[in-house]
Amino acid sequence: xxxxxxxxxxxxxxxxxxxxxxxxxxxxxxxxxxxxxxxxxxxxxxxxxxxxxxxxxxxxxxxxxxxxxxxxxxxxxxxxxxxxxxxxxxxxxxxxxxxxxxxxxxxxx
Amino acid sequence: xxxxxxxxxxxxxxxxxxxxxxxxxxxxxxxxxxxxxxxxxxxxxxxxxxxxxxxxxxxxxxxxxxxxxxxxxxxxxxxxxxxxxxxxxxxxxxxxxxxxxxxxxxxxxxxxx
Numbered sequence: 001x002x003x004x005x006x007x008x009x010x011x012x013x014x015x016x017x018x019x020x021x022x023x024x025x026x027x028x029x030x031x032x033x034x035x036x037x038x039x040x041x042x043x044x045x046x047x048x049x050x051x052x053x054x055x056x057x058x059x060x061x062x063x064x065x066x067x068x069x070x071x072x073x074x075x076x077x078x079x080x081x082x083x084x085x086x087x088x089x090x091x092x093x094x095x096x097x098x099x100x101x102x103x104x105x106x107x108x109x
Numbered sequence: 110x111x112x113x114x115x116x117x118x119x120x121x122x123x124x125x126x127x128x129x130x131x132x133x134x135x136x137x138x139x140x141x142x143x144x145x146x147x148x149x150x151x152x153x154x155x156x157x158x159x160x161x162x163x164x165x166x167x168x169x170x171x172x173x174x175x176x177x178x179x180x181x182x183x184x185x186x187x188x189x190x191x192x193x194x195x196x197x198x199x200x201x202x203x204x205x206x207x208x209x210x211x212x213x214x215x216x217x218x219x220x221x222x
Contacts (some may be wrong), residue, residue: 044152044199091207095159097201099151
């Protein structure tokens with residue numbers, strides 16, 4: 001079983017739609033959680049950190065459920081520019097970041 | 110953008126030849142990482158460094174070695190390249206390790222023929 005699992009998609013949604021991605025992680029000792037975004041043939045970039053209380057950044061909302069070892073990302077009012085692959089990332093007490101395989105989002109006009 | 114550069118950006122090499130990829134940072138970050146990215150596998154950690162001459166293995170370290178003789182440079186060496194090492198390689202840096210943001214280089218596309 002992979003340490004961080006994501007549905008690879010693709011999720012095809014129209015502009016303006018709300019879309020949610022989920023991620024599960026297997027290591028209960030994981031301490032830090034992130035969502036990264038990766039555009040085609042580009043490097044990953046941090047989208048947002050994920051906190052236990054949940055956090056929001058504009059149209060993006062991240063949630064963490066430690067009991068279920070589950071992380072989510074909600075995107076409201078999708079834009080064409082949101083089309084990308086979204087990577088769920090966790091780190092344990094060490095300094096290694098473990099990446100999920102990514103979920104591909106395609107926003108259509 | 111974080112000051113991190115990878116070289117070369119593209120390379121084609123023959124099976125059995127040694128290959129060295131370079132990652133250079135100007136941010137003075139303590140942690141440096143090498144990942145490879147393959148379809149169906151996502152990003153997998155090869156090796157990482159937590160200081161000069163301090164390195165540790167990641168998930169897929171077999172066939173790779175690293176060196177960090179200066180804070181700013183982290184080298185990844187394939188001693189004898191194999192076709193299974195054809196991949197996109199990303200270097201990343203972080204100031205506070207797994208607790209914070211990692212910044213990635215633009216990647217090196219390596220093809221072993």
